[in-house]
Amino acid sequence: MKCADEFRSREITAPLVQEIAHSLRRPVRIMEVCGTHTMSIFRHGIRSLLPEGITLLSGPGCPVCVTPASHIDAFLAAADLPQVTIATFGDLIRVPGAERSLAGARASGARVEIVYSPMDALTLAQQEPERTVLFPAIGFETTAPTIAATILAAERLELTNFLIIAAGKTMPQALEALMADPELQVDGLLCPGHVSAIIGSEAYRPLADRYHLACAVAGFEPADILSGLLSLIRQINEGRPGVDNCYTRVVTAEGNIRAQHLISEVFSPADSEWRGLGTIPGSGLVLREQYRRFDGMEQLAIPVQPARELKGCRCGEILKGRLLPPDCPLYGTACTPLQPIGPCMVSNEGTCAAYFRYSGRKTSTARQEPKPLSVSQRDPS
Amino acid sequence: MKTESIISLDHGSGGLASQKLIGGLFLKYLTCPQLRDLEDCAMLGEYAGRIAFSTDSYVVDPLFFPGGDIGSLAVHGTINDLAMRGARPLALSLALIIEEGFSFASLERIIASVAKASEAAGVAIVTGDTKVVPKGKADGLFVNTTGIGLASHRHDISVKKAQPGDAVILSGTLADHGITIMSCQAGIDLGGDIESDTQPLHQLVGALLEEDAGLVHVLRDPTRGGLATTLCEIAQSSGVDIVIEEDRLPIRPSVSTACEMIGLDPLYLANEGKCIIICDQDGAEDILQLVRRMPEGRDAALIGWVHEGQDGRVSLTTRIGGSRLLEPLTGQPLPRIC
Amino acid sequence: MCLAIPMQVVELKGGGDALLDPQVALVESDGVRKEIRLEMADRIPAVGEYVIIHAGFAIRTLTVEDAEYNLSLMRRMAEVLESEGRLPGAVP
Numbered sequence: 175m176k177c178a179d180e181f182r183s184r185e186i187t188a189p190l191v192q193e194i195a196h197s198l199r200r201p202v203r204i205m206e207v208c209g210t211h212t213m214s215i216f217r218h219g220i221r222s223l224l225p226e227g228i229t230l231l232s233g234p235g236c237p238v239c240v241t242p243a244s245h246i247d248a249f250l251a252a253a254d255l256p257q258v259t260i261a262t263f264g265d266l267i268r269v270p271g272a273e274r275s276l277a278g279a280r281a282s283g284a285r286v287e288i289v290y291s292p293m294d295a296l297t298l299a300q301q302e303p304e305r306t307v308l309f310p311a312i313g314f315e316t317t318a319p320t321i322a323a324t325i326l327a328a329e330r331l332e333l334t335n336f337l338i339i340a341a342g343k344t345m346p347q348a349l350e351a352l353m354a355d356p357e358l359q360v361d362g363l364l365c366p367g368h369v370s371a372i373i374g375s376e377a378y379r380p381l382a383d384r385y386h387l388a389c390a391v392a393g394f395e396p397a398d399i400l401s402g403l404l405s406l407i408r409q410i411n412e413g414r415p416g417v418d419n420c421y422t423r424v425v426t427a428e429g430n431i432r433a434q435h436l437i438s439e440v441f442s443p444a445d446s447e448w449r450g451l452g453t454i455p456g457s458g459l460v461l462r463e464q465y466r467r468f469d470g471m472e473q474l475a476i477p478v479q480p481a482r483e484l485k486g487c488r489c490g491e492i493l494k495g496r497l498l499p500p501d502c503p504l505y506g507t508a509c510t511p512l513q514p515i516g517p518c519m520v521s522n523e524g525t526c527a528a529y530f531r532y533s534g535r536k537t538s539t540a541r542q543e544p545k546p547l548s549v550s551q552r553d554p555s
Numbered sequence: 556m557k558t559e560s561i562i563s564l565d566h567g568s569g570g571l572a573s574q575k576l577i578g579g580l581f582l583k584y585l586t587c588p589q590l591r592d593l594e595d596c597a598m599l600g601e602y603a604g605r606i607a608f609s610t611d612s613y614v615v616d617p618l619f620f621p622g623g624d625i626g627s628l629a630v631h632g633t634i635n636d637l638a639m640r641g642a643r644p645l646a647l648s649l650a651l652i653i654e655e656g657f658s659f660a661s662l663e664r665i666i667a668s669v670a671k672a673s674e675a676a677g678v679a680i681v682t683g684d685t686k687v688v689p690k691g692k693a694d695g696l697f698v699n700t701t702g703i704g705l706a707s708h709r710h711d712i713s714v715k716k717a718q719p720g721d722a723v724i725l726s727g728t729l730a731d732h733g734i735t736i737m738s739c740q741a742g743i744d745l746g747g748d749i750e751s752d753t754q755p756l757h758q759l760v761g762a763l764l765e766e767d768a769g770l771v772h773v774l775r776d777p778t779r780g781g782l783a784t785t786l787c788e789i790a791q792s793s794g795v796d797i798v799i800e801e802d803r804l805p806i807r808p809s810v811s812t813a814c815e816m817i818g819l820d821p822l823y824l825a826n827e828g829k830c831i832i833i834c835d836q837d838g839a840e841d842i843l844q845l846v847r848r849m850p851e852g853r854d855a856a857l858i859g860w861v862h863e864g865q866d867g868r869v870s871l872t873t874r875i876g877g878s879r880l881l882e883p884l885t886g887q888p889l890p891r892i893c
Numbered sequence: 894m895c896l897a898i899p900m901q902v903v904e905l906k907g908g909g910d911a912l913l914d915p916q917v918a919l920v921e922s923d924g925v926r927k928e929i930r931l932e933m934a935d936r937i938p939a940v941g942e943y944v945i946i947h948a949g950f951a952i953r954t955l956t957v958e959d960a961e962y963n964l965s966l967m968r969r970m971a972e973v974l975e976s977e978g979r980l981p982g983a984v985p
Binding site: 182183184187188191216217218219220221222223263264265267268288290313317396511512531532 | 872885890
Binding site for chain 3: 180181186189190192193263290291292293313316317319320322323326327330331368371397398401404405421422423424426430431432433436
């Protein structure tokens with residue numbers, strides 16, 4: 175799209191940067207809850223352009239990173255079955271469960287393929303009828319309809335060797351849980367652009383009203399992010415927090431109804447465990463009764479892994495901006511980018527991973543704690 | 556002679572089947588006289604100058620890709636490693652580890668490609684080896700090439716030699732090889748524009764050193780880990796900081812789009828026919844023009860500068876004027892959806 | 894979540910049978926082409942329109958006008974400088 179280049183041209187971004195600096199009257203804390211926003215902010219060096227006084231918090235917006243270890247272990251249990259091929263998004267390959275990752279399983283001989291679309295997993299199942307293809311169905315509301323459409327296609331094709339493990343999550347309940355925490359001090363929310371394309375910008379209205387939270391729906395080009403930040407600062411200045419859709423080319427107030435119907439046709443809401451945050455009611459997606467035959471947990475008799483508390487992990491507080499990474503006792507010792515424990519380190523641009531790489535601080539400053547247990551020593555209870 | 560369709564363990568055993576393979580396939584395409592003598596080793600003669608020596612193994616998957624294959628890659632890769640220290644490549648060895656059951660037709664295609672690449676580069680395969688391992692013990696085919704070169708100039712071109720003030724030049728477009736490989740795996744139609752950039756660089760380097768040897772401090776080809784990782788290695792080894800500018804990076808629009816589609820960063824994808832030239836700032840413009848005049852370097856660009864520093868930091872000034880620290884790649888680049 | 898990029902629709906294919914021949918869009922950008930599923934698009938694109946693509950599916954159809962409108966909003970946000978008569982360096 176020719177004009178797409180404009181969204182990342184200095185001609186558009188420079189005035190926005192200037193206006194942000196000009197408009198900022200007091201320190202503000204803004205949370206973004208989208209892994210792609212986090213990535214785009216890093217990629218374009220946006221933090222280096224913002225004035226002092228804007229604190230950008232990276233919330234739990236990376237679905238891969240908040241997939242609990244118990245789900246990863248379920249994927250691994252499936253991978254260990256000789257007739258199963260795991261077809262997964264690349265993002266999951268190095269995420270560890272309690273002990274291993276899919277990369278580790280592949281190194282031990284499991285068949286693990288990277289796919290770019292759940293439809294590719296379905297195609298693989300058609301091409302290899304003697305194998306069972308399992309797709310770890312992670313993602314938020316942008317990805318859930320693609321998986322739903324794939325399940326419907328699998329049903330029409332009467333496939334018997336295609337399965338998923340439903341591990342999708344939804345944003346609004348998680349945002350509610352975060353904002354309801356009185357210790358979380360956040361003035362504005364940069365809302366995820368493509369999740370909003372599906373759920374609509376009005377989905378954030380209750381948050382804005384209930385918590386006087388400034389909300390701006392933003393896309394992912396530098397101009398999108400900067401105009402979202404500018405909108406938040408202006409809303410905060412005027413003391414009239416609301417929901418501003420800055421991504422009008424992709425997001426409407428009501429969202430993508432067709433996509434919403436796809437989700438509700440195939441999935442229903444359920445309570446869901448978020449790595450580092452605990453269980454958030456109604457924030458997960460499970461297969462509806464009539465599609466249970468595609469449920470890998472049932473069909474492969476995979477035991478439900480118990481929810482494990484990651485002893486010592488302080489991601490919950492880091493995600494809320496209450497602690498800095500070095501305040502966590504596991505930082506730099508048991509938890510590093512190569513061997514991450516919680517979501518803040520799992521994500522390449524997660525708060526802890528970024529801190530580890532860019533701040534020069536590679537050890538914890540937490541007060542004398544007993545030496546953290548290694549992953550394999552951790553008490554499973 | 557009965558035509559074989561697959562490679563068997565017999566082909567690697569040193570007996571009659573091996574000899575048929577060597578005579579019927581390898582020597583059909585690889586015509587260097589020293590190789591044909593089939594001695595235990597090749598004698599290269601007497602040379603004056605410093606001897607350079609390099610080895611590399613190739614395990615690329617897929618074996619065949621737009622713009623090349625494991626054979627041409629293996630020839631170019633080792634030639635380039637020699638060229639990066641300013642050495643003129645003299646000769647190459649070729650060693651193959653073949654999995655039992657490998658297609659004969661594919662092997663022939665690869666050997667033909669090796670021969671073509673070697674002839675075009677003017678560097679002969681003078682000695683070789685073949686082993687066949689049982690099914691499952693190798694992923695189709697592994698190739699190793701080792702090269703001997705001669706550095707007759709007196710200048711020490713080394714990764715430790717970048718100086719504050721130096722210019723950083725990239726000899727052509729970014730990420731072509733890496734995205735070609737990843738796109739093959741992703742099932743994205745490249746539309747004929749994207750292909751691997753695998754090519755030998757010794758003639759480019761030769762021309763460069765003939766003109767301006769004293770001004771060239773570092774030559775490095777940004778292969779695995781991409782431009783970012785290689786610049787980090789240089790910055791660390793030389794004890795300097797490097798700043799490059801996103802606006803100046805040469806990248807094909809199709810490569811840029813493919814990277815965005817699969818969620819990969821072109822700064823971390825492999826390049827197999829490009830080199831980083833770090834040179835004295837006074838000679839930079841002339842060097843840039845010289846490189847651009849050669850077919851291997853027609854898209855060359857000045858991408859940044861070397862600065863004082865001790866931590867070996869590499870940063871990128873982004874298109875919108877921001878600044879981003881570039882770290883070395885840890886592990887393989889993985890596509891992402893989230 | 895959610896890496897997605899806009900690409901132009903150059904051809905619409907299939908649609909003869911929802912099961913065996915579902916309608917798909919062929920998109921192109923700078924010579925790169927891909928077949929994209931349309932099950933979750935808010936509306937079926939016409940050739941020449943753009944779609945935002947995520948995981949092999951179109952998640953939204955848009956026109957160049959939609960994009961340009963968004964761009965103009967951004968320009969206006971930043972142009973407050975001029976309309977308020979503020980010059981760079983002036984005391985607010």
